[in-house]
Amino acid sequence: MTAAQPLPATMRAARLTLDENLAAEQPVPARSGTGLEGRGLSYGVADFPVPVPGPGQVLVEMAYASVCGSDVHLALDGFHRPEMLDAPGYPGHEGAGTIVAVGADVHLAGADGETTPGALSPGMRVITVPSGRLGGCFAQYQAIDAGSVIPLREDDVLERALMAQQLGCTIAALAKYWREGTRTAAVLGLGSAGQFFTQLLRARGVEVYASDVDAARIGFGRELGARAVHADELDALVAGAHPEGVDLVVEAAGLDATRAQAVELARHRGVVGAFGYPETWEGTFPTMAAFRKSVTVEWFSNAQGEPGQWCFHEALEAIRTGAVRVDHMTQVRMGLEDVPRALEATRAHGEGAAKITITIRP
Incomplete structure (x- = not known):
């Protein structure tokens, strides 16, 4: 040593x-x-x-x-x-x-x-x-x-x-969730991961709707450019603006209920990005609803296994330049x-x- x-x-x-x-x-x-x-x-x-x-x-x-x-x-x-x-x-x-x-x-x-x-x-x-x-x-x-x-x-x-550790995880996850042509998105949960997703999506010009149950976090979401509301109000907000649903829903709250909500908010053939652990060891998921909408569900884990850990280096640079707050x-x-x-x-x-x-x- x-x-x-x-x-x-x-x-x-x-x-x-x-x-x-x-x-x-x-x-x-x-x-x-x-x-x-x-x-x-x-x-x-x-x-x-x-x-x-x-x-x-x-x-x-x-x-x-x-x-x-x-x-x-x-x-x-x-x-x-x-x-x-x-x-x-x-x-x-x-x-x-x-x-x-x-x-x-x-x-x-x-x-x-x-x-x-x-x-x-x-x-x-x-x-x-x-x-x-x-x-x-x-x-x-x-x-x-x-x-x-x-x-x-x-x-x-x-x-x-x-x-940069958690930011790097969200960068790698979004790379998996992203589809060319994504214009609208919803982010469920405005903890640090949800706030990172919000910033990354807004930087790509995506219209972002977001929700949480905490007033302070909702306020952060609005400061970061999302149309952020209480979780109970998100369904109506998205339905009023995009009755067909949004292109991408990022579920960052880690709850069975919000993963079911994510499927409901996604458009036909849209993408649901599940971030983080499920709520319980086995969890539940609305398989039939996802089947009927033909949504793509992308799960993400192990950013540490990304080649060359590129996502953490990119996260550090985003913090240095102020691209992500x-x-x-x-x-x-x-x-x-x-x-x-x-x-x-x-x-x-x-x-x-x-x-x-x-x-x-x-």
């Missing part, structure tokens, strides 16, 4: 754990999967040894992390991987910080500061983009595969660059000890915030 400086022995990190006594008191959940869903799961913050990066890994001292809706499903709803129970920092997967050590087999940057693609070294600031099901960003330190970090420029502001998404902050509360707040529509940032070491 190559380290820039001596490292502490211990760190603070969030963790998901299974309390057998609590599990015995809870009913067996209706959905199936790992067998642990929702039973006896508790989430808290504890002390851990600082990890040592293995071959092909780097150790990142985390400065910031942000909470994604998928973190709520993984930490609170039983969508986790059983082998990740008690893993430090799980399931945070949107992070930013500084490399402080590298393991064996990592391509090191030159001592003169000159780098080649893929070269990493202690002192380099990065965003971390691991798979959500393997994340460890809710921690003071994170050992992570070198291929899951993206170096930043000197002029990048860490908390703004942090937003992110500053309002960095305003609500909590500390590492508050991660459990931040997850609950995110479940409650962010309590009006588009995004919650966890400040670890600014």
Whole structure:
């Protein structure tokens, strides 16, 4: 291991754990999967040894992390991987910080500061983009595969660059949902993902209708150029303007009801883009309604697997140039000890915030 400086022995990190006594008191959940869903799961913050990066890994001292809706499903709803129970920092997967050590087999940057693609070294600031099901960003330190970090420029502001993880996911998802000739769209859910979709669609000249149940998020949607209304009003708004339906519906709320609504809002042979986890392990979907309208349903996951992680690089550039607004998404902050509360707040529509940032070491 190559380290820039001596490292502490211990760190603070969030963790998901299974309390057998609590599990015995809870009913067996209706959905199936790992067998642990929702039973006896508790989430808290504890002390851990600082990890040592293995071959092909780097150790990142985390400065910031942000909470994604998928973190709520993984930490609170039983969508986790059983082998990740008690893993430090799980399931945070949107992070930013500084490399402080590298393991064996990592391509090191030159001592003169000159780098080649893929070269990493202690002192380099990065965003971390691991798979959500393997994340460890809710921690003071994170050992992570070198291929899951993206170096930043000197002029990048860490908390703004942090937003490139989810923005990159929406960029890659829209590339899958997009059809030539798309002129109208609806975005269901105006959390950070929905707001990113709104901005990306407006930049392409698309007429966007959007909805949420939170007044503050609806206001953000309007500022970003959408005709945004309460979720109860969207059907009538779209029907009045486009009785035939819209070309593309992006479902970014992650609810069975909004995925059914997405099918209803799409025109005949339109596209429904489903973003994020389903509401429950098995979920429901209006198959007959989709069949009758002959809609194309596009599901998206694993932006981290995109070739060369192009979407995250494109996201960073969009943030740098101001093509996509992110500053309002960095305003609500909590500390590492508050991660459990931040997850609950995110479940409650962010309590009006588009995004919650966890400040670890600014």
